[in-house]
Amino acid sequence: MSSxxxxxxxxxxxDDRIESTNNSIKATGGWGTENEVSLICxxxxxxxxxxxxxxxxxxxxxxxxxxxxxxxxxxxYVGADISYKMVDFFLKSDHENKTNLLQGTTNKxxxxxxxxxxxxxxxxxxxxxxxxxxEETLEEMKRVLKSNGAIFIGENISSSGYPWELTWxxxxxxxxxxxxxxxxxxxxxxxxxxxxxxxxxxxxYREISPDLISKCFANIAKIEQSKAATFxxxxxxxxxxxxxxxxxxxxxxxxx
Numbered sequence: 001m002s003s004x005x006x007x008x009x010x011x012x013x014x015d016d017r018i019e020s021t022n023n024s025i026k027a028t029g030g031w032g033t034e035n036e037v038s039l040i041c042x043x044x045x046x047x048x049x050x051x052x053x054x055x056x057x058x059x060x061x062x063x064x065x066x067x068x069x070x071x072x073x074x075x076x077y078v079g080a081d082i083s084y085k086m087v088d089f090f091l092k093s094d095h096e097n098k099t100n101l102l103q104g105t106t107n108k109x110x111x112x113x114x115x116x117x118x119x120x121x122x123x124x125x126x127x128x129x130x131x132x133x134x135e136e137t138l139e140e141m142k143r144v145l146k147s148n149g150a151i152f153i154g155e156n157i158s159s160s161g162y163p164w165e166l167t168w169x170x171x172x173x174x175x176x177x178x179x180x181x182x183x184x185x186x187x188x189x190x191x192x193x194x195x196x197x198x199x200x201x202x203x204x205y206r207e208i209s210p211d212l213i214s215k216c217f218a219n220i221a222k223i224e225q226s227k228a229a230t231f232x233x234x235x236x237x238x239x240x241x242x243x244x245x246x247x248x249x250x251x252x253x254x255x256x
Contacts, residue, residue: 006129007082007105014062014083024063024093027086028123031065036233041069043229044122047251048152050074054117057144059106059137060124064090064099071099074118078111080104107136111144119145122154131212138216142254151252153213155228210250217252224251 018027031037044066050056054074061067061079063086071077078100081087087101104110106124119141128134141151210225217223226232228247 003129003133006127010127011082011084014081015085018063018083018085018089024065024068024089027089028062028065032230032234036230036237037065038069039233039237040229041066043233044120044152044154044249045070045073047226047229047249048118048120048150050118055115056118056120057109057111057116058120058122059109059141060121061090061101062086062123064093066120066122067099068093070120076100078102078116080106080109082106107133107140109140109144113143114146116144117146117149118152119149120152120154122152125153125156131209134212135216138213142216145254147254149254151250151254153250153252155230155247156250213250213252217254221255222253224253225249226251 014027017029021027025031025034025037031040050070050073052073052075055076056070056074056078058067058070058077058079059081061081062083064079067077067079067090079087079090080102081090082103082105084103087103091099091101102110106121106128121137121141125134128137145151210223214223226249228249231247
């Protein structure tokens with residue numbers, strides 16, 4: 001399956017989601033309750049250290065869960081997403097006319113060099129079909145980012161955690177997770193052996209390697225890795241009751 005075919009499947013996935021609900025949080029998925037959303041957005045905002053005069057680009061903005069929060073706290077916000085219907089929903093929800101949106105993929109960004117202070121890619125990398133797409137995306141982000149800017153890559157499936165972790169997996173009880181692990185291994189094996197048996201396992205929920213990010217930004221940036229914002233907030237709210245995710249955030253500060 002080609003990259004374009006995979007992009008089309010992801011686009012349809014989110015087109016269908018937003019058509020099935022009029023709720024931006026439910027359409028995006030993975031954000032939890034409205035109270036959790038506010039705290040998660042604040043956690044991401046604080047991790048990045050966004051300033052009032054910053055120009056921010058969010059790739060994979062979806063229905064605007066994070067974008068609606070950030071655009072009020074920066075000078076200029078631009079959101080881009082592969083799903084036209086998600087972008088349209090986000091635009092129609094903006095009653096202040098402060099949102100600049102476009103449809104497109106992350107590896108082809110239609111902007112001039114060095115114009116953004118901050119670039120955000122949150123909850124997107126698990127949908128990349130291959131490392132080439134990730135590398136192209138990182139290069140594009142470097143190109144349009146100012147020389148002293150920062151990149152936030154959030155909600156990544158860590159290669160040091162459990163492979164191909166799905167949203168449903170992190171919500172299972174510890175005992176059910178033990179039973180789910182063999183199932184995940186079998187599905188992954190089937191996906192690699194026979195594409196007809198793969199289903200969605202063939203084209204979404206990939207792991208991201210910290211080594212690839214380090215290689216791309218070698219000698220030009222300081223890279224910080226931390227637990228994903230969703231993990232931090234839900235652990236704070238639920239304590240030991242929340243089994244948690246193995247997902248991580250990367251903050252990349254250019255030092256050119």
